[in-house]
Amino acid sequence: MASNLRLPPNFHVIERGWLSANQIYIWSESFLDVIDSGFCTHQAQTVELLNLQMKTLTDVSPRFLINTHLHSDHCGGNAFLIDGFGFKLLVPFAEFDAVQDWDEAQLGFTELGQPCPVFSAFGSYHPDTVLTLGNLDWEIYQAPGHEHEAQLLFNPEYKILISGDALWEKGFGALFPNDQGFSNFEGALSTLELIAELQPEIVVPGHGSIFGNVSNAISFAQERLSYLRDNPERNLIHIANVLFKFKILEWQSCQNDVALSWFQNTLMLQRIAKLLNVSIQELYQQSMNSLIKANAMRVNGGQLFNA
Numbered sequence: 001m002a003s004n005l006r007l008p009p010n011f012h013v014i015e016r017g018w019l020s021a022n023q024i025y026i027w028s029e030s031f032l033d034v035i036d037s038g039f040c041t042h043q044a045q046t047v048e049l050l051n052l053q054m055k056t057l058t059d060v061s062p063r064f065l066i067n068t069h070l071h072s073d074h075c076g077g078n079a080f081l082i083d084g085f086g087f088k089l090l091v092p093f094a095e096f097d098a099v100q101d102w103d104e105a106q107l108g109f110t111e112l113g114q115p116c117p118v119f120s121a122f123g124s125y126h127p128d129t130v131l132t133l134g135n136l137d138w139e140i141y142q143a144p145g146h147e148h149e150a151q152l153l154f155n156p157e158y159k160i161l162i163s164g165d166a167l168w169e170k171g172f173g174a175l176f177p178n179d180q181g182f183s184n185f186e187g188a189l190s191t192l193e194l195i196a197e198l199q200p201e202i203v204v205p206g207h208g209s210i211f212g213n214v215s216n217a218i219s220f221a222q223e224r225l226s227y228l229r230d231n232p233e234r235n236l237i238h239i240a241n242v243l244f245k246f247k248i249l250e251w252q253s254c255q256n257d258v259a260l261s262w263f264q265n266t267l268m269l270q271r272i273a274k275l276l277n278v279s280i281q282e283l284y285q286q287s288m289n290s291l292i293k294a295n296a297m298r299v300n301g302g303q304l305f306n307a
């Protein structure tokens, strides 16, 4: 983390490795609020880290758990934190009904072939409103692109932006095609423009370190976005690789035929194969080859390993 970044004293970022998204703890003299909860297979660590934080805070009780968006690496620990600590969950307003009905098709965990334990929300939070967390005001903005319903939190006093997967130091989260085959490049671009207008001095991304050189990050993301927009096939291949890498990170190792069968049963990968006009087996082979070439996976005797 760049040491010259001025953060509030009651604000702490836990930078997680893949697969879990980063967690943010913000507290007042009475309450601790947490942003995002990580991936379900890492929940023991999520709890351990939270317990460590709680030990440093006296007379402070858990209050809100807030999700920037509902991807399995951001909300996989929700059920555990709600049951274990009594957090009240706030989700982006446009996802509230889907959560309460646990509408798998709408929530998209199955579509991406990722697990997420069922949870229910206490309420939702809305764009164009202000949430007070840790005695700081956080303006809420909608951030379409990576995830249509995602929301950003921005504190004007410290100029801190909590960006989820809308902006990382080097890029942003995958731009998944919807069931019409359409990736929301326009939405992603408008989100980057919105961020530029807010002029944050510090960004806390969903993945990777907190960073300060925000205009550089925005330029990098804009270039990446126009590259993907001009090469939609590259975008689709990239998504297949990202999903495969995510799965091998989750499993660490698996039989070749188990991975192939996961490919065949994952709706997003079926969609991508169709859009690229290749069979699912071809997409699987292509994707495996690129991960091996990138040293992100290795194969030994019919067994795949994370690398």
Ligand SMILES: [Zn+2]
Pocket: 069, 071, 146, 147, 165, 173
């Ligand atoms: Zn995401």
